[in-house]
Amino acid sequence: MRVDLHTHSSASDGTDTPADLVREAKAAGLDVVALTDHDATSGWAEAQEAADEVGITLVPGLEISTKLQHRGVHLLAYLPDPTYGPLVDVLGRILAGRSERTPAIVAALRAHGIDLTEDDVHREANGSVAAGRPHVADALVRLGVVADRTEAFATLLSPGQPGYVNRYAPQLEEMIPIVVAAGGVPVIAHPWGRRGGTVLTEEAFASLKGLGLAGIEVDHQDHGPELRTRLRAIAADLDLVATGSSDHHGLGKVDHDLGVNTTDPEQYERLVGMARQQA
Known part of the structure; x- marks a missing residue:
């Protein structure tokens, strides 16, 4: 069984529609694929219809x-449960913050001498529930300002760069219990990529488990062999699920092909079992 538990569609910042993503997952030899768009569940129905058609979980x-x-x-x-009130409320606040940030990013980049408009960004966000930094990056690529999303984030859109603007995000310690109360299973994504290791220590993982954290995404392209070994040991010590995934974004990310990392079937069954117990 081949299981990929982290992918994105055009409902957030991927480039494939939810249905196309599922079909590509089947073609890539996956048996199970998770659709995990940023702060949004709007792609679920379309993805499920495609999954039923092609025979993938x-x-x-x-x-x-x-x-x-x-x-x-x-x-x-x-x-x-996507209808759980507190979850719906917090996702609404996150998406509103994402949408409200886009004009500020465009203004900051224009002040930096880049001839970018909000219309340029919204064209790239077609199908997404909210325009965000990846769509700004795609607009910059289309305009020839940068070569790809990686360069856009590295030189313009990350903290400390000319186009970075902060936005609302809930505290992790508050979000984990909300996910659990919604019957969901919370897993930290790529914890030691993007400087996350500075705050996500073993002690932090232990504390978060006490709040309901169920797992750690261990096998991810942001983690080299040494980091994966250390994270797997932490997961084992704390009895947390250890997952693996591609973090696929279609053409939005290179070297994140579907199935490039996968989750051990036993770990997947543990995760699904947790969801059943909380339902």
Whole structure:
């Protein structure tokens, strides 16, 4: 069984529609794929219809933007009830913050001498529930300002760069219990990529487990062999699920092909079992 538990569609910042993503997952030889768009569940229905058509198991999920000690941390939430009131409320606040930030980013980049408009960004965000930094990056690529999303983030859109603008994100310690109360299974995404290791220590993982954290995404392209070994040991010590995934974004990210990392079937069954117990 081949299981990929972290992918994105055009409902957030991927380039494939939810249905096309699922079909590509089947073509890539996956048996299970999770759709985990940023802060949004709007792609679930389309993805499920495609999964039923091609014969692949879909795990509905999302990747929630949170903060821990003023650092951004992404929380994967698998199989939550998308109608649970507190979850709906916080996702609405996150998406509103994302939408409100876009004009400020465009203004900052224009002040930096880049001839970018909000219309340029919204054209790239076609199908997404909210325009965000990846869509700004895509607009910059289309305008020839940068070569790809990686360069856009590295030189213009990350903290400390000319186009960075802060936005609302809930505290991780508050978000984990909300996911659990919604019947979902919370897993920290790529914890030691993007400087996350500075706050996500073993002690922090232990504390977060006490709040309901169920797992750690270990096998991810942001983690080299040494980091994966250390994270797997932490997961084992704390009895947390250890997952693996591609973090696929279609053409939005290179070297993140579907199935490039996968989750051990036993770990996947543990995760699904947790969701059943909380349902």
